[in-house]
Amino acid sequence: MDEYLKVFKALGDKTRLRIVLMLKVKPMCVCEIREIIGTSMSTISNHLKILKEAGIINSQKEDRYINYRLDNTRKAVIQIVDLLDNLDGIEIENDKQKACTTDRKNIG
Amino acid sequence: MDEYLKVFKALGDKTRLRIVLMLKVKPMCVCEIREIIGTSMSTISNHLKILKEAGIINSQKEDRYINYRLDNTRKAVIQIVDLLDNLDGIEIENDKQKACTTDRKNIG
DNA sequence: CTTACATTTCGCCAAATGTAGAAATGTGAA
DNA sequence: TTCACATTTCTACATTTGGCGAAATGTAAG
Numbered sequence: 001m002d003e004y005l006k007v008f009k010a011l012g013d014k015t016r017l018r019i020v021l022m023l024k025v026k027p028m029c030v031c032e033i034r035e036i037i038g039t040s041m042s043t044i045s046n047h048l049k050i051l052k053e054a055g056i057i058n059s060q061k062e063d064r065y066i067n068y069r070l071d072n073t074r075k076a077v078i079q080i081v082d083l084l085d086n087l088d089g090i091e092i093e094n095d096k097q098k099a100c101t102t103d104r105k106n107i108g
Numbered sequence: 109m110d111e112y113l114k115v116f117k118a119l120g121d122k123t124r125l126r127i128v129l130m131l132k133v134k135p136m137c138v139c140e141i142r143e144i145i146g147t148s149m150s151t152i153s154n155h156l157k158i159l160k161e162a163g164i165i166n167s168q169k170e171d172r173y174i175n176y177r178l179d180n181t182r183k184a185v186i187q188i189v190d191l192l193d194n195l196d197g198i199e200i201e202n203d204k205q206k207a208c209t210t211d212r213k214n215i216g
Numbered sequence: 217c218t219t220a221c222a223t224t225t226c227g228c229c230a231a232a233t234g235t236a237g238a239a240a241t242g243t244g245a246a
Numbered sequence: 247t248t249c250a251c252a253t254t255t256c257t258a259c260a261t262t263t264g265g266c267g268a269a270a271t272g273t274a275a276g
Contacts, residue, residue, distance in 0.1 A: 009121075011113075223271080
């Protein structure tokens with residue numbers, strides 16, 4: 001039960017649910033997520049930690065960034081995240097988006 | 109998105125998740141739930157209210173009791189609750205169960 | 217080694233949440 | 247109506263949570 005409890009807890013926050021919906025589209029680094037969500041780096045980082053501990057996402061270093069993506073290896077997570085397909089086209093982005101100080105395009 | 113958010117929030121509490129697992133087995137009144145969960149009536153009542161507002165359960169008066177049961181009319185809820193079938197046989201009950209002052213068997 | 221910078225951790229605050237007990241409410245039975 | 251009792255609401259309180267900014271950490275490049 002605790003496994004599901006952790007997942008529900010993690011998804012029971014609007015910011016984290018938005019992050020999950022974003023990562024369903026494509027893997028992203030903290031900076032990119034912050035661009036869209038619009039809060040501080042530390043806040044995003046904390047949310048990612050919670051999602052990671054719930055087994056919903058994992059991370060992998062690529063170039064100078066750590067890319068976060070949905071974890072497709074855990075059954076419970078797959079099932080629940082799949083349900084969110086019904087939500088396509090929902091407002092994930094925020095009104096007040098901060099400019100990203102470190103533009104990722106500088107690198108690639 | 110907010111519909112799912114509400115459901116995840118509601119299920120993201122151990123007491124409420126336990127209640128949902130109990131109601132998957134059979135409808136119950138507040139008193140019965142309290143017997144198993146082991147907290148105060150007001151606490152149970154509050155949790156039931158949250159589950160109800162999330163559309164996960166509904167209630168119906170029967171005899172002298174209000175029976176709560178899973179709401180089978182909402183798609184999002186059905187899908188999510190169905191996932192919990194994997195949890196069968198999990199520890200729902202509490203160690204420290206209070207005696208039920210008003211024994212339901214007196215009625216039936 | 218030093219710099220640059222992406223990310224995490226720490227310390228703190230405000231808001232939200234879970235809980236209990238008392239009082240209030242609703243309702244069937246006498 | 248009055249009683250009995252199941253349930254909810256109110257009030258208060260302790261804990262948890264989400265947020266930020268600053269400092270710390272990790273690491274690739276010079």
